[in-house]
Amino acid sequence: DYINDRDLKPLILHGGVGTGKTTIANLLPDAIEGKKAEVTRLKAVEFSSVTDVTEVFGGPPMFYKLFTTNDQKRNYIISNEINFTPKAAIAFRDVIDDMIGHTQFIFTTNYIDQVDIALRDRSNCLAVPPVTAKDWLSRAQWILQQEGIALPDDQLLKILTTQLQVSSSNRKLLERLEDFVRSVRNPPNNPGGIIELAPTPEPINPLMAA
Structure with a gap:
């Protein structure tokens, strides 16, 4: 209106x-x-x-x-x-x-x-009611994708749900996502924060495979 x-x-x-x-x-x-x-x-x-x-x-x-x-x-x-x-x-x-x-x-x-x-x-x-974990899911997935992180919906929903049970604040939820991204990029067993990527295998020639 x-x-x-x-x-x-x-x-x-x-x-x-x-x-x-x-x-x-x-x-x-x-x-x-x-x-x-x-x-x-x-x-x-x-x-x-x-x-x-x-x-x-x-x-x-x-x-x-x-x-x-x-x-x-x-x-x-x-x-x-x-x-x-x-x-x-x-x-x-x-x-x-x-x-x-x-x-x-x-x-x-x-x-x-x-x-x-x-x-x-x-x-x-x-x-203005607090949003639910499902409300946040697509946006949270987009945020993780921008950071190059892939996470199944069910796992991300658990993270969102747990945080919203602690606080309904959108700001706190975004902070939790930031913490999660940092933990992925800089896990305890990788203090330098270096992400090692596995080499991409060469494509198989179908003629050689035959």
């Missing part, structure tokens, strides 16, 4: 650590515009009072930066971890009400219950 211009409500992406909320938030403006979009990024932790909010959204120079579309369908404001203080949240409600017609707000948080209830009411709250 956002990509097809059917929804302008602020979007709050929430879920556990490392599930890809920030990645989605960063990609969405480009997907809406069909090109590289200009985005304004805010840090919610910098807003602790009504004055803090007013200074950013109340007038020049930020005013003109936020209200210039630059041939875009809309303006974009992204903020991670929008756990505003109560006073800042109240002021931010008015900002959203004033700007919702032309500005797409995209927020992320690990703790949706801590987000101001009125901001939640003004927004679409979308849970």
